[in-house]
Amino acid sequence: MSKFFSLSKVLMKDVVSVLDMKFGNKGGKFTGPILWGIVGLCMLPLIFVFYMLFQGVCAIFVPAGELAYITGFMFSIVCLVVLFFSIVSVPSVFYFSNDVETLLPLPLRPAQIIGAKFFVALTMEYGIALLIIAPMYAAYLSYLPVGSLTLNMLIGLLLLPVTPLAYSSIIVMVLMRLFRFGRNRDFYNLIIGLVALVFGAGIGIFSSQLNTITPEQAVELLEGNRGVLDNLRSIFPGTLFAGRAVANGEAGAQLINIAITAGVVALFLFLSKFLYFKSVIGISESSAPSRKMTKEEVLTGARSSGIFASYLQKELRLLFRNPTALMNCVLMVFLMPALMIGSMAFQLSNTDIDLSGLLLAIDYNNPRVVSFIMAGAAAAGIFISCMNLVTCTCISREGKNYIFMKYVPVSYRTQLNAKAASGLAVSVAGLVLFFAGLEIIFKAPLTVFLGALILSLPGGILMNYLGMLIDLAKPKLVWDNEQRAVKQNVNSVILIFGGMFLAAVIGVVGGIFLKTPLTAFVTLLIVTGALAFGSMQMVLTMGESYLEKLNV
Amino acid sequence: MLTLRNVSKTYGNSSVKAVDGLSLEIGGGQIVGFIGPNGAGKTTTIKMITGILNPDEGAIEIDGHDIVKNPLEAKKSFGYVPDSPDMFLRLKGMEYLNFMGDMYRVDVSVRKERIASLAETFEMTGSLNAKLQSYSHGMRQKIIIMGVLLNQPSVWILDEPMTGLDPRAAFTLKEMMRAHAKAGNTVFFSTHILEVAEKLCDRVAIINKGKIIFDGELDELKARHDQISLEEIFMEVTDGE
Structure with missing residues (x-):
């Protein structure tokens, strides 16, 4: 276990350095925090709108006693977003970090390497999960007595991104195993960049639309889409039990949530033994081998441009x-x-x-x-x-x-x-x-x-x-x-x-x-x-x- | 011809000189190996010779051109192979060579012949259509060396040039270095592989803690140290300095 934690600690430094924005090569001690503070400030309006909207939703569902529906909905939404984000981030942690060939000769078990990488990816997802659930949970809490931040909520939150991350990791490993093009860093970066741009544009339009949605419309939307939510719950079964544990304080439901999450992790570790190492070895930054040049082509290819x-x-x-x-x-x-x-x-x-x-x-x-x-x-x-x-x-x-x-x-x-x-x-x-x-x-x-x-x-x-x-x-x-x-x-x-x-x-x-x-x-x-x-x-x-x- | 006169360099506010009053004069027809332990000042010296760093004191001339006062003319006179060949990785081999040919103003008719000949010598003809990114370390080293040789500069400055080269390419490069010096030109290279220095160099300059502690012909050095190997001499002269 100590090897797992040591490895996670080392790999984590990579994540920390990703967050480390600097001015030039050195940068002051507070440059990073100040810049991330500005980024956070820029997100405040969106978080506030999200909070207000969810408060309107809670105003209808909480008095009606549908607490578990609300908490389950919160968890499902977070899982969906984490699933999407992690499909983007998993390849960079699992495949393009250029460290697997260094780690393999070390006396580490495959599960320790995969586990540590999963842990690193998980810490990245906590930030996203927290960003989404915080305004919703704050709105939810505003209808409940003070001090309702329960142990169940903390456990639910800790386990929340695990299942979607395990899903996305399995999806990415299968894709990487099946398609060689996915293993090309340039190609991957291009696709991810395009997806991120489309997603960014989507967020822009979504947040501008969010202002125009009234709480009543949001309630209608939720009432009319209970089927969709049920589907989400069957994809992320833990959310149903986590929701019940938070809303009703059911210890049994929380235990089931923990068991389901553990099962998903075990499935991930089992599959990764077959999928991960075979696809990660020899991963390159280059594209497919190009056509060989002949001596004549070399002679004609030499040209001057000034x-x-x-x-x-x-x-x-x-x-x-x-x-x-x-x-x-x-x-x-x-x-x-x-x-x-x-x-x-x-x-x-x-x-x-x-x-x-x-x-x-x-x-x-x-x-x-x-x-x-x-x-x-x-x-x-x-x-x-x-x-x-x-x-x-x-x-x-x-x-x-x-x-x-x-x-x-x-x-x-x-x-x-x-x-x-x-x-x-x-x-x-x-x-x-x-x-x-x-x-x-x-x-x-x-x-x-x-x-x-x-x-x-x-x-x-x-x-x-x-x-x-x-x-x-x-x-x-x-x-x-x-x-x-x-x-x-x-x-x-x-x-x-x-x-x-x-x-x-x-x-x-x-x-x-x-x-x-x-x-x-x-x-x-x-x-x-x-x-x-x-x-x-x-x-x-x-x-x-x-x-x-x-x-x- | 490469001349360094009393060159010194200190980084930032450090009180220690990275290079301290270094003087060297390397005439045509010589291969000089520049050896020293890590942190001795080799890279700083090479950076100053190539114009990457300006010396705090002293002067450096390449073929009579002062690198600080007349940088462009001085830079035209040498070809530099840096210690890492990981550059311009998204250019194709041929694009890189054409780019280097343009930077060093190599006439296109001359360029054609030289590229073809160098590609054949280094067994790179088939790979020139591929991006440098797809090359192995040795191939990247070869293409960087080819880019430098395209201009046929009179002074070659090579920082650890044998790193990553396969035995055939290393042999070829050594032969080329010998031929270049034999034609009256200058070859100055740093290396950690003392066997290479021993077999290839007419002269070695040993640097430690920023100062030249020996500069002369290998035979002279060996005579001073009872004909023991360069490796043993190196251990002896850099020990406890």
Whole structure:
């Protein structure tokens, strides 16, 4: 048992480091907690809405004496969410942590390795379970006497994520055993990234819809879907007994819950002996073997592109072939505006507002309207480009290989400009698609469309060079997993929040004070152009000295 | 030609110099092995030679170009093989070589012949269409060496170049190092494998605690220590320092 705990402790450090957000390579003692505090604050409104909604539900079900139904419902919902999240997280703990081949030669039993990994995955799920159940349970408690946080609830909560995690682990092990493509880390990251994006968008729409659901509607929803809940209970049978134990204080029900959970864990351990080790050995980061080159192909394949173009090509290849960078740095530029427009359209469709009438009502001959559009375009250029995390992670993504930048006989200026160009290419593509999309919807005159597009471009230059400056000043070069260079890089947060603030200032000030289209266009072009030029000069002058000093 | 004059480096606020007043002059036609225990200052020295770090004191010249004052010209004169070949892993072998060819301005007609020849020498022709990510450690080491040799720089600086190479590739590289030096060029490499240094080097520089404690021909070193092996000499001179 001591080996199991020692191993779990070591593997747990990986989880702790995942949560450890840092600014640059060192970061202050409180940087991580402060940043997670901000993330927590951002989630408070959603938690509050969830609490209020559930309170309304409890107001009907608790007086009716259906306590077990409510508690069972809470547990079932948590199990479902944990099942979904753990399917995403299990492969990284079980398959892509690159430690199994180190652990196997150690005097450990297979069950100890699998058990420790399961334990590590379980601790990750507790956070999610707690986040969901806390507002529901708080609402539930508000209808019960003070001090009702029972031992049964604590046991129920401890056991809650075990069953869904065991299910998802078995599902993942079967998939990994059957399909080789799942064992490719890049492919996995791409799929997981896409799922996470869709899920994120879903949460966004769900939380905006949650505001519009009344407690009465929620009660109706629950009453009308008792069958669904019964199905959930048969998938997670422990929840029925955990619910009864919490609601009615039935010790017997809790014992059955414990027995069911133990049974599920035993089943998981039994199956994993056959499924896990056979699929985890030899897992790679690479794709299928590629076609072999002949000598003739080698001769024709050698070609020259020039220093800048070649460096840019290298940047783009590494960016687009790295699923983590692609999902987080590039795709958000295209998805964020689409999500915003989609969410807006979704919300409008739920109101009585006539969308097509609204679009037709826009008077492009009104100078005030067009100057508003110009200010909006300049702000959109900055906003969309601050979603582009290509340059604000471009030094961090180099990791230990940053030294290449220092020993290659190419000036820092050329290298930095090529890196900026890779980000700029993404921004320009995003802006062109965004404005083209708006043009299809709004059918603005060509001059307005072109004016808006031109005004948005300096924002792209500005945010890309500013992002690079941030990353040059505090790059995160020490990482063992490239996801940490992108996802846990505070530089991205600084750029996003800074960009949003700047976009708001430009949009609001421009919209209020610039009253004719020409004044708006010229003034905004000069202001954003000057900011863009300034940021470029700052990078090119300060960047060299930052690179000179760089030593990790 | 590689010259280090009284070079020193201290990290951060440390009171200990990682490299302390180091001087070396390596002329053409020489293979110099740079050996020393862990933390002796080998990597710091190589980082300063290649421009990754700036020295606090002293000067470094490569083919007459000062690495601090005239970095681009100095960098054009050497080829550097870092200790870890895990770089640009998502590029394909051919893409990597073309990229290196562009960075070092290797003419495309010359590049074609050199890539073909190096790929054949290192038995990499069939693998150039694959991403570096799919290569073994040894193959990654080979492709990095190929990228450096593409430019045919006069000074080779190699940090633990034999690590991970199979016997055939290691033999080939050693032969290439000999041929490069024989043509009047400079080879400077660090290694922990003293047998390699013993068999390959014309000269060794032993560094310990940031200072060169021996710099000279192997025969001279052996003569001083009653003809015992380099391994035994190394143990003797670095012991208790």
